[in-house]
Amino acid sequence: MSSSVVDDPLIAALRERLRSPDPGVRRVALLDFADLEDEALLPDLAAVLNADPDTELRAEAARALAGWDHATAVDALAAALLDEPPVRESAALALQALKDPACGARLVPLASHADAAVRAAALRALKELRVNAAAEPALSALQHADAAVRREAVGVLGWLKHAQALPLLAAVAADDADAEVRRAATGALGLASPEDAAAVLPALYVALADDEWAVREEAATTLGKLGAGSAAAAEALRQAMGDAYWQVRLRAARSLGKLRDRLALEVLSEALLHPAGNLRKEAAIALGEVGDARALPVLQAAQADPDPEVRKALRIALQRLQGQGAGA
Structure with missing residues (x-):
């Protein structure tokens, strides 16, 4: 459709239906407007x-505006964050679909809004846009009373790779009262550069002993990213191979493989006997990555594993060790 709709009789008829006292008629007209996908009609959708x-029509209009990186759509969706919960939730989801960082500037002020739900929604939308101006309100939000706000703030800082936030993120990972916030902060510590890694490793060791297994799982993953060359990190991961949750052991095994920790041969070999097939698969992969020829008999003995995915991982690990002539 042409961007000029002033004299279009179809548009005039649709606008008339949008003024109908019958919400059913207005809804059909709204959907017709959305189907036309014309930027010139965004003010009509925004008005609805x-x-x-x-309420449901307003929520439908928010969904129709999703994916439009245009000031009219962004401003309308931002204003809708102050609406009733169904509209607010649809607007928040629509804002997450934004792709143009230029739109983020319109949301930055809302990242400091007094309403916690508005603040969290704005931060969530800003996260993947990587708007540098969002760093300041995100840093401030790390101290917010609402856990959802703190969690979204962590996400913004992580996506921005905001190195100055590392000490605060380390404190959140170790001490925040909310497990999901601690988990998010633990993952965000993975943004640390090799030069900064040593400073955040202590927080990761605390997270690896967290009461919540999901936090421990995240810590095991992040240690695999940052623990290269650290004997303490490798030792902590070997200890995590005894975690009560196999999900934590799986991440620890994966990280030990990345670190090529030859001292992990025993704990990784033991994991090949665990009931969880996913863990056995990860242990086999890790043994191949470690590159220690002493793993060959263990891998060979496990080749009759009942899980085809595990057997495939075992074959790849054996080929890797045999093909590279792994040292003893």
Whole structure:
């Protein structure tokens, strides 16, 4: 459709239906507007979102505006964050679909809004846009009373790879009252550069002993990213191979493989006997990555594993060790 719709009789008829007292008629007209996918019609969709008396219609309008990186859409969706919960939730989801960082500047002020739900939604939308101006409100939000706000703030800082935030993120990973916030902060510590890694490793050791297994799982993963060359990190991961949750052991095995820790041969070999096939698979992969020829008999003995995915991982590990002539 042409961007000029002033004299289009179809558009005039649709606008008339949007003024109908019947919400059903207005809804069909709204969907027709959305199907036209014309930027020139965004003000009509925005008007429904911000002014229609029907809550469900306003929520539908928010969904229709998703994916439009245009000031009219962004402003309308931002205003809708102050609406009733169904509209607010649809607007928040629509804002997450933004791809143009230029749109983020319109959301940065909302990242400091007094309403916690508005603040969390704005931070969530800003996360993948990587808007540098979002760093300041995100840093401030790490101290917010609402866990959802803190969690979204961690996400913003992680995606920005905001190195100055590392000490605060380390403190959040170790001490925050909310497990999901601790988990997010533990993952965000993976942004540390090799030069900064040593400073955040202590927080990861604390996270690896967290009461919540999901935090421990995240810590095991992040240690695999940052623990290269650290004997303490490798030791902590070997200890994690005794975790009560196999999910934590799986991440620890994966990280030990990345670190090529030859001292992990025993714990990785033991994991090949675990009931969880996913863990056995990861242990086999890790043994291949470690590159220690002493693993050959263990891998060969496990080749009759009942899980085809595990057997495939075993074959790849054996080929890797035999093909590279792994040293003893």
